[in-house]
Amino acid sequence: MTRAPISNSPSPEPQFTPRGITPTEEQRDIQTCRARHVIAMANAGAAKTTTLALRIAESITRGVWPESIVALTFSGEAARVLKERLIEIGLDEKVVRRIRCETFDKFAQQVLRDFEGGQAPILDSYDAVAPHVRAAVTELKAQNVLRRTPRELSLPEHNEQIFEFLTIARQLKARLVKPQLEDGESFEEHAESLNLPVSIFLLFCQLEKDRAGYGDEPLWRAEFDATYDLACLLASEDCQIRPPLFRIVIVDELQDMNPASYAVLEYLLTQGKSFFTGAGDFDQVIHRWAGADVNFIRTRFAQGWQSVETRPLTQTYRHGPIMALATAALKNKEVVSGRNHETRILVESYADQRAAAERVAANVLDWKTRGGHLDACAIILRAPYQSILIENALLEAGIGWRVEGLESYLLRSEILMLRGVIAFALNDYESIPGVEKRLKVLQALLLWQQFEWGANRLDDAALKTAAEQPDLFDAFLKGTLLKPQTRADKQAADSTSDQETEADFRFLEKVSALRKSGRHDEANTLANLRRLDAETIDETPVQRGARMRLEQTLAMLREAPPDEPAWSVLERAVDMLALKKVARQIFIAPSTAVMVARSIDGFIDGSRRNNLSLRDFAIWLRKAEVKALKLRASNTVLLCTVEAAKGQEFESVMLPCLEVGTFPLSGSDPAEESNRFYVALTRARDELTLYIPDNPARVSPYVKDMNVDRAISRGRLQIDIQFG
C-alpha cells in the first residue's frame, strides 16, 4: 500500500452530525476528507466501521443519492454490522435500504445474473462441489489413458485430498489464476510456474472446463466463483459485461482483500471515477485459507492510484485501557483506548469441561442479576463441538440461547442420526418431537448410511409422510435402511415418488401396448428385465458395511439391559457403527470430520449426567428440546463461533476452553489462530471472562501473553491519570 503523507489542505466542516457519539478529530477528518482514495488501517474497535458509516452519511447529507453508493465487505456479518452502524448514527432505515451494502461475492452474483439472464446454481459447501471433482478426476483419467504417453497422475481420491484440492483451487482463484496456458507453454511448465504439481493444475483446468459447460453461463458456481468469474470477464480483451457504477465505493475488512476482489474493485473505481474509502485491521486476517493475504494489502493494494491518503484511527472506543493493554501485550503492538472505562477482565479456572460449562451458565445468570441484558452477552467458541456441554448447562440454568456460525447440537446431523438410532432401538418414535425434526432425522440417517439419494428424493413427499406416521417410520427402517439396495433403487435415487409412479405407469402402458399388438415376447422380456432390476442387489461395499453395522447395533441396543446407563450403551453403539471412520468418508474437510467426532463424544459425555438409562435419556432429550425452544422465545444469550462474532461487539464476552490444543486449535495455522483469539477477545465492551484449566501447563499461551494482572494494574493507573 502506498503511503502518501496526510495532505495539508484542511477538510471541510462536516455537515452530518451523528446520533449517540461525538466523532473525534480523526473520524471527522475521514468523514469529510477531499481525497479521492482514503484508507484507514487500525486496531480492533478503533471505530473503522463507524467511521465508514459517517463517511457514507456525510455523502448523503451532501446530496449523493444512496443508490450511487456501494459498500462491499468479505462477510455477510460485516455487511450487516455496517448497516446497523448506519442506523445507529442516525440515518433513516429507509435510506439505508437504498444503499447497496453486501459482500463482494453477492455483488458479483447479482452482476452476473443480470448479464447472463439467469442464476447458475450456487453450491454453498465443499461437500456439494465434491461430486463434480470426482467426475473431473474420472474424466482426466480417461483422457490420460488415450494419450500416446500417459502422464503419471496423482489425483485426489479421498475426502481429505478433495478438500485440500478445493482449498488450493480457491486460493488459485483468489490469485486470479486462469485455467489456461500461455502461448507455446506446456501444462508442466505452467504448473511449475505456479509451484503446483501438474496433476493438480490439470484437475483445476478440467473442473473449470466442466463448470463452464457449453452455454453462456456456467453450470454451477461455488462460493467465491462469482467474484472470480466477474474478475476474469472484466480482464478479458472483449469484455462485454458492464457492472453498475457508483459515485462512492466503500470497503470494510480491507485485510481480507485478494487479487480477484481487487480486480472488481479497480474496475468500479476506474470506470466509475468513484471516491473510495476503505478500512481494515492487519491482525484480523482469519481467512487465509480463502486467499486473504496481508502482503497483498501491504504491497500491491492501491498501487498506481492517484490521490491516496492513509488516515489514522489511533484509539479504540470499544473498551477501556485495561483491555487495550492486554491486547497490546498479546499482539505486541500499540493499542490506545479513548474510553474512560474499566473494562473488567476476569479469569476463571476449571477442573474439567463440565465444570467450565457450569461456571459459564452461572456467570451468565450473575451478569443478568447485576442488571445486564442477556442479548448483550456472547459466549464465543473456537469450535462448534464445544457447545454441547454449554448448551446443556444453559438449559439446566433456564437460560435461553441463540446461535450464530454453528448449529445447536440437537440439530447437528451426527446427533440427529444417533437420535434416530435410539428411537428405532426403543421403538419410541415419539422421542423425537415434531414432523420437521423427524424428517431431519430420516435425512441424517440416509446421509450416515451413505445412501446416494439426490436432493429431489431427500425432500420428497414420501419421506415427509414417513416422518408423519409411526408405522411408516418403522417401515422406513425395514424397507429402506436395512434392505439391501437394488439396481432399481439406484435408478430411482434421484427421482421423487411422483416421478417414480409416473415411470411405473409408463412402463405398464408400454407392456400393455406390446401385448395388445401381440408382441408378447418383447413384453415378457421387458417385464423380466424390470423384475431383475428390482431383485439385483447393487450396493457398494461401503453401503453394505453401513447397513450391516446398523442392523447389529440395533440388535445390541435392544438386547442391552434396560437399566444400563445410556453413556455405556451409546459408547458401544458409536463403536459398532464406526461413526468416526464414517465421518471421514462423508465429510470433505478433515477438520469437519474431527469436529463431528468430538461432537459425538460430547453427546455421550452429556448423557453421563444423572446416569440415565437409554430410555430415560431419550425422554430427557425430548424435554430438553421442548424447553430449549421455549427458552429461545424470551431473551437469549448468544453462542457463536469467532468467525460469526467478527465485526460485532457485546457488553459481556465469555471465552471458554482456553487450553492448549483447543485455542490454538491443534493442526491450525498458528498465525491465524492468534488473530482468531484477538478477534474473539476484542468483541468485549465492558466485561471479558477467560476460562482456563486449573493445570497451568495446559493454559492457552494466548492468555499468558495477555499478561492480565499487569494490564489491570497499569490500566487502572492510566484511567486515574488520563481521565482523572
Ligand SMILES: Nc1ncnc2c1ncn2[C@@H]1O[C@H](COP(=O)(O)OP(=O)(O)OP(=O)(O)O)[C@@H](O)[C@H]1O
Ligand atoms: N467517537 C466515538 N465516541 C465513542 N464511541 C465511539 C466513537 N466512534 C465509535 N464508537 C464506538 O466504538 C465501538 C467500536 O466501533 P466499530 O465497530 O466501528 O469499530 P471497528 O474498528 O469497526 O471494530 P472491529 O475492528 O471489531 O470491526 C462502537 O461501539 C462504536 O459505537
